[in-house]
Amino acid sequence: MTFQYQSLAQQIAQKIYQGELVAEQRLSSLRQFSKQQNISLNTAKSCYELLEAQGLIYAKEKSGYFVKTQQKIQKVALPNHPDFQSQPRKVSNLELQMQIHEAAINNDLIHLGSVQLSPNLVPVEALRRSIQRALKHTKPEDFLYSDRQGNVQLREAFSAHWAEDGFYIAKDDIYISNGCMPALSVIIQNISQVGDSIILPTPNFNGQLQLLALLKRKIIEIPANTEGFDLGRLEQAMQNSGAKVCLLTANFQNPLGFCLSNADKEKIAQLAAKYQCYVIEDDIYAECSFDAQRPLPIKYWDQAGYVIYCGSVSKSLSASYRVGWFCMPQRLKHLHAALMTQNVAVNTPLQLGLVDLIYSRAYRQHLTELRPKLMLQVEQYRQFLIDAFYEVDMRLSHPQGGYALWLQFPEQIDGLAMYYFAQQHSINIVPGLVFGEEGRYNNCIRLNAGHELSQDIQDAIMLLADWVRAQLSENKVA
Template sequence: MHKQGFKYQKLAVHIEHQITTGQLKNGDRLCSIRDFSKRHGISLNTAKACYQLLEAKGLISVKPKSGYFVQYQPHQPADKNANFLSYPRQVSNLELLLEIQQAAISADQIHLGTIQIDPRWIPLDNLRRSLNRAIKHCKPEDFLHCDRQGHIQLRSALVELWREDGIYIPTEQVFISSGCMPALALLIQILSHEKDSIIVTSPTFNGQLQQIANLKRKIIEIPASSQGIDLERLEQVMQSGQAKLCLLTANFQNPLGYCLSHQEKQHIAKLAEKYQCFILEDDVFAECGYQIERPLPIKYWDQAGYVIWCGSISKSLSHAYRIGWFCLGEQAMAFTSKILSQNQMVNTPLQLGLADFIYSKAYREHLSHLHHILQAQVRAYIAYIQATFAEFLLECHMPKGGYILWLKLRPEINSVELYHQAKAHHISIVPGLVFSEDGKHQHYIRLNAGHILDEKMKQAITTLAQCSRILYLQHTF
């Protein structure tokens, strides 16, 4: 494997030199992958890897049914992400991802990594009243079958809720699912094939990477930071035609916490239309902002119908109810029959209970209360972490919404080692390694700030800082 990697990189350097020195000019056609492999006595996979590396560097591009061409613009300003490579690759670390998933449901762990709000913030009394009213007023036909698209009352309630936020979605485009992740899995399977590539940000939610791997798809990563997404790189990858499906979060992304501007969201919608690339917009954290106004989704600017908007109540209310939704655009409506045949049906009484919860304004009241709680709670977590981790913490940005903290630790602290150290103390965290494939997040960790910062959580953070100190000393002496 190392010899093959060295070979394709060496060939790529040689071709890059020919391009940058003018021996190969902009627009020149390169030989086919098959001819390239024969000429250099290498395998097809090695030849393909060489071309993919050149393409990731923006030196060549592929035109469907035409081949590879030199695409070099020497006078462009320096790209801060120039060393970041965007090309199709498999998701690794599946065993670690599964281990983290199992730890997240373990009763003997202090869940400092699993993203969930404290159960004490859930309005149980209002939920019980809504469920009781829903059962009391159920019609006989509600107990005969489940509509695979979702009960009309819940779909109508969601449409009314979104309309209050300035988002207008036709009821017929709304589908109810058993959560956001099952919806994404269904849509990925319908809109792509095995071994296809899906565009994701780096870093991105580890659960999505695990799901993509389980569905036997590849990923193409584009760089992102706490400030947002590299939109130039996003366009380059879309333009290359290597992927026709993109999985993005625009509002309070997991784990970075950014919220894209209106202009950026509109630009993404236009890119989707221009390159006919479907956008799966995971918007589960949008209702967990710190302002009264809900941030608009990319879907708001979707005029051509390439954006599919997905969400759930898992982050704003409770993941235990297993109710989510997705809204198809015009381009995806052609798949309606297939989607309906494969969509998991959702418990009707729960759908009706949530519809009542929305119509009674109890959900809106809950969100208004949650805005203030989360902002104060996240700030308290950051202050405590900064004080406790003072000598080991390099970055801990205040997210623009939600309750996820993305910590950059000193490079001497390996996040996987810290994960195992914490686990030995019955503390679950998520190491940065599993949020990307580019290997740039080895000393990052993700923490949950959704729980009340009580003495139990403070002690867990203190213990985590002590584990960090041990690792730091081990790697410096």
């Protein structure tokens, strides 16, 4: 449960980070704030105290509360994105995709590549207690082969958990998977054929492109930017391309971090029904919102049963906690037997541990504490990157949630060359080349901001910035 003072504090913090509230600006008095928000003085005081603890505001005796100035907040241009027309095509660079995947899980490298939370942000003690309690109360049947659809208690827990966030999915429609990517794999194989085309916006998460290449599916790309993507182009692709499947992330898309409006989400659900085109919705970052309220998924507006809802707790809880889900609408219930055959059963103790974590409210409490920490950490990364790449025409995303950052450099900068340079210095980044086709994003890279901005990470970023300046200098001389 998110308390009202926490929700209000996050709203004010967002305004500070986005520059709507500037340094040394005076805030409303406690009494004024309580009247404006229709809250008690105690709630108003708790809100301001939380902002003080986060280092965002300070109290001046007999004067009130002010936005703190010690943190220099600089603005930087958002990345621009090419417009293009796309025809069905195969995903290229599969060998490079595989190489990058291997580097992403190499713990000997500095973690700026794979988007994952720092172990220090994982509620280890709460997880331990939940797993211990779950094991203590196990029944004999819990040690037999588990239901391939997933433990019914976990399906009920997810259904109840999402209902608190404003959308309902029945437990019988939920299938538990070993993470989000296996869920996507099972669905894609059951609702499309080898050689079929999948519609998706780019730049798009390279892991999904790698999966589609391995499954021998083609892609139809739609231009995306930090605000989202053009629904007119989406409709055009649905209507004219012959594709009957889309793969979309509406909430804090990787790598751009955008969150679509409710109106856009509703429109997508309507388009899916109109053109009978299934939307596979990957909602893996929704619980990493910088706002106290989790944004609604496209699935919320799905009345005709053309949206398949997927996700996992790997981004909000732990990358190693391999529990995900996919939710099949009644329209696709005829696939139940095939899904049960292909879905790999998930470790029962882990499922039961997550059940306890949800029902004990520890998971909800973790999310409440995680969101402001992530918002602060991502903004720290952004400000450090702006400082590190001084005198470079660097453009940087400003995500509304999640912890992926998209950097765009002048066209002379080769993101793949930067990737290989970083590898030589035990630094892991992901070059923009693998987030789409035709080399459109070769002057871009994606960075992970899920780890604390340690001295090692700061040094790594400075090294990359020096490399970029050297490349630009060489090109200028040439």
